[in-house]
Amino acid sequence: TLGRVIAYTLLGIILISILKEGASVFGIQKAVGKWGELLLGPLLLIIGLFMLFGSRLNLPKFGFDGKVEGLAKKGGWGAFLLGVLFAMAFCPSSGVFYFGMLIPMSVTATAGWLLPILFAVATALPVLVVAWILAFSVEKVGEFYGKMQSIQKWLNIIVGALFVIIGIYYCVIMYF
Template sequence: MTELVFAAGSALWLGVLTSISPCPLATNIAAISYIGRRIDNTRYVLLAGLLYAMGRVVAYVGLAFLLVSTALKVPGVSQFLQKYMHLLLGPTLIVVGMFLVGLIEINIKGGGVSESVKQRIDRLGIWGALALGVLFALAFCPTSAALFFGNVMASVSAGSTVLLPLLYGIGTALPVLGFAVLIALGSKKLGEAFNVVSHTERWARLGTGIVVVMVGCLLTLQSLL
């Protein structure tokens, strides 16, 4: 029970950390701009923020469930995971931690969202926020991909194919929801909040990365002894 609670808290925190990391933060700023277009309508802004959050959660849970259920249905893969998952989890966490502290960097220049896709999303009205949440959740960059797939492997190890991806998805949406509330309240401190997030993210990412690497090393040593 304690291990599941720890895993759940870690999944939620890693989701938040993913959301405020430089690459995903760029897409979230775009989402906030989209959500805040109707700044004069508080209800619209809050509902759009909730729909965007729901889109991210649905995308992550759906993808994680698809990956895990597909893998477990293949006899060879299922047997491999049951036999070697405890050996793979430690090295996976080490790699994830190395991404967080910057020891591994992969620069990929994304093309962003095309104009045709933007027009289609606009035609959906407020439901476009839901579609945008799904789209941006699946627009993986190296760091977010490492965190997500590390979370998927932790889900398999913990025997929870839905709870951890669900909490991870909620974590990625929390900062956007927070900014949506600030927009809805007409807060003048929105820019200051962005600056605080940008400065805090680096130290949170480094601290989390160090802890993740240490846990990964510990699990690896335990599996070898």
Template structure:
């Protein structure tokens, strides 16, 4: 029970940290602002925001399921991950810490959703909002790529969970998005000021998380890799 609490709490925090990173945050604010202009009532606006968030969650679940299936369907890879996870998790955590601190940059996709496609999907109502969220979720920047592929994926493989863990991660990415939708609807959000404040919070959270990842990675390396090298 304690292990699952740590795993799910980590997945939730990875999701929140992903969502408030500058690149996803900017696209989320733009998407939710755009969607809110397509409807007339607060309930409709919040509903569109919810469907946008559900779309993001579905993309993460499907991607996690595909990656988990790929990892477990290859016998050699599956055996290696099951027996050597404790050995490789240390270097992985160090790499993620380096990414969060800006020392390492992972290659990511450069594709983006055109304004024309965004406008077309936004005009399709709830299904369009869900589709827009699904597409934006797959547009990884260096920070979100490090958090999903190098942090969340090892948890998914270790726990053999392609539904619960990515769902919690997706929910974490949805929390700031829903806050933006609510604040926009009630007219209490000045986008530029909000973005600046959240970016400052994100930088502090990312630096603190990066330090924790480095310490945890060093601890795992000390426990599992150093004895192998000395032996």
């Protein structure tokens, strides 16, 4: 949550500062709208293919192998960096809310600097609730984790295939 708050806040400060200096909000919204639509299909396609076949690639690990044990060894800094990473991985609707509505509204609002912080906390609340329930209410987290690992393979295949299908759909719509 702290990683998300800091990432959204810093991004918000940068964007609000740029916009208050005179950059056109409409120009930025137009650029995000134009390029976002053009890039969405290929990005979904690439991400989906990576989800399906990424484990077969011999890519460098850069110190994080994607397992909880590696993150646990990194402690709070690992969790913080993961929060920043997940914060910057905007889903399309979240990106529209943040860049298309929140940032332009923050430029014109009196306390606009606080809006990215509130957005970060509000979007992190569901994650915090689920994490709290798992950490303190479930007695057999180990069993739950084992079951999740067994179905993670199938979920990756399903989500990867959906991303590929949706990516192809968007590519056909935008380019053909």
